[in-house]
Every structure is written in C-alpha cells, then in structure tokens.
Amino acid sequence: MADIYYDNDANLDHLKDEVIGVIGYGSQGHAHALNLKDSGANVMVGLYRGSKSWEQAESDGLEVGTVEEVAQRASIIMMLIPDTRQKQVYDESIAPHLSDGKTLMFAHGFNIHYSQIVPPPGVDVTMIAPKAPGHRVRQLFQRGVGTPALLAIHQDVTEGARARALGYAKGIGATKAGVIETTFAEETITDLFGEQAVLCGGISSLVKAGFETLVKAGYQPEIAYFECLHEMKLIVDLIYQGGLEYMRYSVSDTAEYGDYVSGPRLIDDGARERMQQILEEVQDGTFARNWILENQAGRPSFNSLKAADTTHLIEVVGRDLRSMMPWLKDTV
Numbered sequence: 001m002a003d004i005y006y007d008n009d010a011n012l013d014h015l016k017d018e019v020i021g022v023i024g025y026g027s028q029g030h031a032h033a034l035n036l037k038d039s040g041a042n043v044m045v046g047l048y049r050g051s052k053s054w055e056q057a058e059s060d061g062l063e064v065g066t067v068e069e070v071a072q073r074a075s076i077i078m079m080l081i082p083d084t085r086q087k088q089v090y091d092e093s094i095a096p097h098l099s100d101g102k103t104l105m106f107a108h109g110f111n112i113h114y115s116q117i118v119p120p121p122g123v124d125v126t127m128i129a130p131k132a133p134g135h136r137v138r139q140l141f142q143r144g145v146g147t148p149a150l151l152a153i154h155q156d157v158t159e160g161a162r163a164r165a166l167g168y169a170k171g172i173g174a175t176k177a178g179v180i181e182t183t184f185a186e187e188t189i190t191d192l193f194g195e196q197a198v199l200c201g202g203i204s205s206l207v208k209a210g211f212e213t214l215v216k217a218g219y220q221p222e223i224a225y226f227e228c229l230h231e232m233k234l235i236v237d238l239i240y241q242g243g244l245e246y247m248r249y250s251v252s253d254t255a256e257y258g259d260y261v262s263g264p265r266l267i268d269d270g271a272r273e274r275m276q277q278i279l280e281e282v283q284d285g286t287f288a289r290n291w292i293l294e295n296q297a298g299r300p301s302f303n304s305l306k307a308a309d310t311t312h313l314i315e316v317v318g319r320d321l322r323s324m325m326p327w328l329k330d331t332v
Helices: 027-038 053-059 067-073 083-097 134-142 161-171 184-199 201-216 221-230 232-250 253-266 269-283 286-296 300-310 313-322 326-330
Strands: 019-023 042-047 063-066 076-079 103-106 124-130 149-155 179-181
Touching: 019 027, 019 067, 027 042, 027 053, 027 134, 027 161, 042 053, 042 067, 053 063, 063 067, 067 083, 076 083, 076 161, 103 161, 124 161, 124 184, 149 161, 149 184, 184 201, 184 269, 201 221, 201 313, 221 232, 221 313, 269 286, 286 300
Parallel strands: 019 042, 019 076, 042 063, 076 103, 103 124, 149 179
Antiparallel strands: 124 149
C-alpha cells in the first residue's frame, strides 16, 4: 500500500519562513496561489510582462513580478505553466537564480522524468500534483474539503523536502482529502498512459467510432450523438460516485448484460496489446521525444489533427444540440 498523508501529517509552519513563487496564473496557478495565500503563506506570482493574467492576479490580492524577479526572491518555486513552455522559462529565468537550499516544485513530472529540466544538485526537487482541474482545487478548498494529490521527492538535499512539500500540500487543501506518495517516473508514465489510452484518446475514439457506426447504418446523427456522447456523462458520473459496481447497479439489467457480453468484444486481446504498446512508448521515451520534436517544428501534425476533428460531424451536430441545453454550462 502507498503511503497516504493527511492534515495531521503536515505542518504549515514549514512554510512560515519561505517565499513561495508560483510560476503561472492559469488553471492550477491561480488555485495554488490563492489557496496558499488564504492559508497564510507568503506567495508571489511569476508572469511575463504583458501577461493578461497580471492584472487579474493583482486584483486577487497577490504580489506579482516577472518570472526572473520571483525566482530571485522565492525560496520555493512551483512550476505551473504548460509542460511545453517550462524548459525555456526555466533555462532563461529560473536556473540562474536557483541557489543551494532552494526548492523547485512541479505538479507534473514530465520535464524532470524526461530530463528536459535538470536541476542543480544543491536544490530540493519535489512534486505536489492535485488530481483535479485548478478551478475544482479552488472550489473544494473554499468548501473546506480539499482535493486528493500526489507527492514525489526527486532530490532531498536539505533533508526537509518532504516536510515542506507536505506543508505546501496542506496549504492548498490537499491533505484534507489525502496525499499519496509516488515517484516522478510513476506519476509521469501513468498520467500520460491514462490520457492516451483511456481518458482522452481512448474515450474520444470510442465515442466517435460508435457515432460513425450508427450514422453509417442510416440512423440520425442527432440520435447517435445522444446515445454515444451526451449520455456518456451520466455513466461516468455513476462510475465516479461509486465505481463500476455502482454504475451497473444504477443502469437497467439490459444495459448491465450488454456491458458484460459486448464490452470485452471491443476491448479484446488486440486492444490490450495496443495499450501495452502505448505504455511502452511512454516508458521508453518515444512519445516524449515525438511530442518535443512536434513542438520544436511548430506543431504541424497537432494542428492538422485538431483542425480535422473540429469539423467532424459529431462536433457539428453537437454544437447545435448543445444550444438546446443552456444548463450544460452550469454543470462543468
């Protein structure tokens, strides 16, 4: 069993003499910065000059400076900008100010695990990765509930890295829900695999394939949309609430029987072998190398694939149908 830490295992006193620099003020950045501020921590937000988030962060009561200014002053630096921008920002504005004894933090292990960022040996390197989007991290903190998170230690030079990381986790509310210890490698590999094989790649391809099958057979696209996409949320919410068992309890016996006999026909040994291949490409760095090169080339394949999916019939039909359901915007 993994080690799990809660409020009693963490102490905000480990942050009392620290200046925490949150780099970025997007989804995760705003949540971390505001939660830490509300917890009494000394927080600065690092942005580039001209950032549209600068004025927002200041209006939220936070001290804002350039990334370089924040890196100079902060003793704990949390990287919360997109993975694809982290290396350049780190090399140009953070690395020159990483003096011995400072802490460099991440919410995802990609750049450390794949050696895009190689911190100096004299600094602590840790990760606190909330398992929810930033707006949810903020909402649950304000409700006094908290979001589960992952903890990883890559370098512990000061022998206080875990204590400070747990203090940070408590500051954003994560220890109320529970913080599970992992490694940078495990977090990175499982996160990328889950996104590709199940959460994003797997689900979106399954939804489109089901939609296309019904439309090709002559059924109305609108009906196919409801059956293959719209109702997905109903099923996922049941699974989220109580696991697969609760979902099967909640649906009809007919749907449950179809689950047992038809699901394995789709996700057969061939699908499992392809999942294994995807996992191996994440493990050996193939996916990371391809993604890094794709960004260096200006994202030609990414942009082409994105444009093609934007015009897919399921998206065209979906935009019209969602206009009939204005309440959807309140459920996200």
